[in-house]
Amino acid sequence: MKGNLYIGLVAGLGVSVLVSSLYRVFGAGLEAGDLAWLGIAVLTLLVGRLSVKLPLPNCRVSFSDAFIFLSVMVFGGDLATLTAALDGFASSSRDKGTWHKKAFNTAGMALSVNLSARVFARLLPHGGLWGAHFSAVDLMVPVAALAFTQYVLNTALVSGVVALKEHQSLIAIWQDSSPWAGTAYLAGSVAAAIVFLVVRELGVVSSFAILPFPGILYLTYRACLDRLVRTKGGMPL
Template sequence: MNSRWGRLYIASVTVVGFGVLAASLWNVATVPRDVSWLLLLLLTLLAGSFPIKIPGVPALIYVSEAFVFTIVLLHGAAPAVVAFALAGFVVTLSRHRREPFRVAFNMAEPAISIGLAAQFMRLSTVSTAPGHFHTVELPLVAMTVAYFLLNSWLNALAVRAETGKPAHLVWRQHFLLLSLNCFAGASVALLLANLPHFGAGVLGVVASVLAAVYVAFRAAMGRVADSTAHLEELNELYLSMLETLAMAIDAKDQATHGHIRRVQKLAVGLARNLGVTDPKHIEAMRAAALLHDIGKIAVPEHILNKPGRLTPAEYDRMKLHASVGGQILATIKFRYPIARIVRHHHERWDGSGYPDGLSGTDIPFGARIMSVVDCYDALTSERPYRAALPAREALEMVVREKGTKFDPLVVETFTRVHAELTNQVVAHEQQLTVASPVMRQPFTGPSPEAANP
């Protein structure tokens, strides 16, 4: 848990959850109840001992909701909170990762979720006595919906705190379908609570059914996990192929060695600072940065490596690399929207760029980001016909083009974060220097005064 926000979030949930748990323990200790709730508690803990891993995120689910919901229907909210918190404790102890903050969160979050959800039900029902289907069905649905939303979002935010993945994407991709598990548990709870002869025999039958469901669901999740792992391996292979192709392009243009890698680091960092959070768009930015100069394979090497300024005819030939690159990538079924970023990364905000003369927001957002960082890196890199500019001077030149060549918002954001981003690039190239004795052209990085242009 590296971020300050993440630590604060986990601490807040823990404090609130243990407050709910403490109040519930006091209620359980002072209010007489039928001992049958202890049997339900035992089954809740038993079900909690066999969690199911959700593929792709550090989160677990288990089939104990049916018993917890039954406790709410028959005995009230307080015993359900105690049972679910203890189940969370058991789940955490059954895993290898037993950090105190994780144990505390996995007890506090269920306490909050079921405690608040049970209050929704209490406020919307007249009676929860067995046999009163007409008075409990809709409140039970309300409780189930409230529990699912609280439980899934509290966990999705915890995943964000631990991994940095956007919570709404985590929720949509990994938790939304789990609502079926909650409603299945509520259905079982409704049947249990309304049986005329509720007892150990009935619970034994229900437990057997739930065990069969658990085995089937766990097998399904295992197949999903295998498919996810296979897709991740294919993605790694895909990225490796892109990087190999990018290195081949980089090697052809001797004047811009290292440019592609630096642009990639700057582009991805700038995109994140501009609020881009969708993993697909981030990966598109990463891949497009690697391939933004792929069209240079159509440009003769004597033009690419000319030790001087290009003639108008040579410059026209050089400009073809944007459209050629876009055409090449448009024929490939990439997982991310790459081709338009590559084709339009030399368009200008005022419409005077190439190849299509797009202007303003008609230029793809990724291309507007690429345009700024591509220009900045070119200015701060050595060329056969000029020396590299200091970071401050290059940044001032970029700022002067705000609203004419570049998107003003992108330039303003880059101005604010460029020192941080370029320092990351310098650190990355230093790592490469240690890893390999053959180093590409160094990046000038920010000058000491660049933080305050």
């Protein structure tokens, strides 16, 4: 019962965030440059198939985060919120999850990315990302805050529902999963920041250069996780 109430609360907050983002996107009017967002959104869904199972029941880390972070930087928080919601829904559909799980993942991703994008925007220097005097150094703190906020919010949301559904300790769940999730968010944010700096110079089409990063990260991350599990005497995930 508590788990369903928790899912309902997250779903309600997520829906309000999605409606707000859609209102602002259509209120501002769609531009030709927004078509590039569709390409990034499709790639996000495709790359979302690359995932590694965490030491939690039915929990995985997806490497679509790099594209979501890139959407925040290039297209802003509202379109990034839509990208995150699509990714959350697609990941649940691939796992043949229940409608509860689909609602939670869709709303949870929209909520965490929207709030993380707001933190990111607040820390940008005067003139924003596209200002004439913007440099790579100006991107370091906002990107670090973006990755950290997304990591904390998303991990907290998932840990909360697992704790309620599986009747486990919230602290134990966080300790088991958070280091691995943090590694994925950090790597994804760094990859996205590098590609964004290229986009500023060469245009949005160059953002497709991020495509190899999730694959390389997936292979490295999976190898490290399997090695750790074998070291502890468990079975590879």
